[in-house]
Amino acid sequence: MIKLFVSGFPLEITELELAKLIAIHGDIVTLKIVRDKKTRICKGYAFIEMASQAGAENTVTALDGLEMQDRKLTVKISEEKAVAPKSNFKRPVAGENAKRPRRPRV
Template sequence: MVKIFIGGFPLQTDELTIVQLFAPFGDVSTIKIVRDRATGICKGYAFVEMLELAAAQNAAEALNGTEMGDRELKVNLVEEKPVAPVYKRVVRNNNFAPEKAKRPRRRI
């Protein structure tokens, strides 16, 4: 699957409208409109996943710079970041060390 960034669309746009925008180019797998956590208001950008790379490239080329309402769309393919290797941290357990003998306090 290929992830596509789409930004600059009107804030009232819903998922169905974006899917209809990308559907002529190929099958849309998922869509995620990014919203503010507290208010639920759209932030003006979304991510769409398409099944085929060629369809995603065609959609990005055709839709980038087009106008939707009174705004200009920005459509780009998202480059997948390589996954960083996971290193295991070695934890040393010092519980097996013999306890030091405590010296009694001196009273004066």
């Protein structure tokens, strides 16, 4: 799956309207318009996962720079950051239980 970053669309747009705009260029796996947690007002950008690289590239080519209601649409392929492998190391919990056990003296 390829993740796209989309911004510059009208703030009143719904997920369905955005999906209709993008789906003609490739298959959408997920679509998430980012909204304020308290007010639920759109922040002006969204993340979309496309099923294929070709669909993502077609979307970028077709929609990047498109004018929508006096706003300029920006569509980019999102660069994935490398995820560090998880370690089995567990930090000690603060308090008396966090002390290391002492080795017996010989």
